[in-house]
Amino acid sequence: MAEKSKILVLGGTGYLGKFIIEASVKEGHPTFALIRETTVSHPEKSKLIESFKSSGVTLLYGDLSDHESLVKAIKQVDVVISTLGGAQVNDQVNLIAAIKEAGNIKRFLPSEFGIDVDRHHAVEPVASFFAQKAQIRRAIEAEGIPYTYVSSNAFAGYFLPTLAQQNVTTPLSYPIFLTD
Ligand SMILES: NC(=O)c1ccc[n+]([C@@H]2O[C@H](COP(=O)([O-])OP(=O)(O)OC[C@H]3O[C@@H](n4cnc5c(N)ncnc54)[C@H](OP(=O)(O)O)[C@@H]3O)[C@@H](O)[C@H]2O)c1
Numbered sequence: 001m002a003e004k005s006k007i008l009v010l011g012g013t014g015y016l017g018k019f020i021i022e023a024s025v026k027e028g029h030p031t032f033a034l035i036r037e038t039t040v041s042h043p044e045k046s047k048l049i050e051s052f053k054s055s056g057v058t059l060l061y062g063d064l065s066d067h068e069s070l071v072k073a074i075k076q077v078d079v080v081i082s083t084l085g086g087a088q089v090n091d092q093v094n095l096i097a098a099i100k101e102a103g104n105i106k107r108f109l110p111s112e113f114g115i116d117v118d119r120h121h122a123v124e125p126v127a128s129f130f131a132q133k134a135q136i137r138r139a140i141e142a143e144g145i146p147y148t149y150v151s152s153n154a155f156a157g158y159f160l161p162t163l164a165q166q167n168v169t170t171p172l173s174y175p176i177f178l179t180d
Helices: 017-026 037-041 045-054 067-074 092-102 126-143 156-165
Strands: 007-010 031-035 058-061 079-082 107-109
Touching: 007 017, 017 031, 031 037, 031 045, 031 067, 037 045, 045 058, 058 067, 067 092, 079 092, 092 107, 092 126
Parallel strands: 007 031, 007 079, 031 058, 079 107
Antiparallel strands: none
């Protein structure tokens, strides 16, 4: 049987990342999570991090702004999955630089998991956000890193709680946008 790829997840303590880590473990992949040291003592996230540990995830401490920590983590795996948040999309250039330096990565999945950012008709401010993700795509391609872009469209579970503004007291900031 083929050996399972070793998978590193960045953003594992976020909304989406915890599901990716869970799925990776369930599929039998040696799974690594790059965690910020400061998050270990976070009241809620500490429980999540403990659950990673008890399911066999290897915890690596680092930060997107710490190049050495990224290269060290990346050198231990075959595949890198980024589920970093919207505020970190641009800073994935640091991750691309580290993947390039490490030179061992067979596949990189950048933080996408939404609309196909090369094919949409969004309005601002979402259009600018999608443009950031598209720019990251171009940077990956320019470096010749093998990639997969996951376009999963909207997650109902993420948007449903605020649908029809049932539980909010101020107008939502989400704009309406249209796709093909
Ligand atoms: N299609 C949809 O409906 C939908 C819905 C939601 C999200 N998404 C997409 O899914 C992706 C993930 O979003 P999300 O909402 O799951 O993200 P999120 O909850 O904001 O999580 C961000 C993650 O990034 C980590 N992080 C932040 N700064 C870091 C740094 N400097 N170094 C290392 N790690 C850092 C955070 O770690 P800490 O715990 O240490 O802060 C956290 O684990 C995004 O691309 C987003 O656009 C799509």
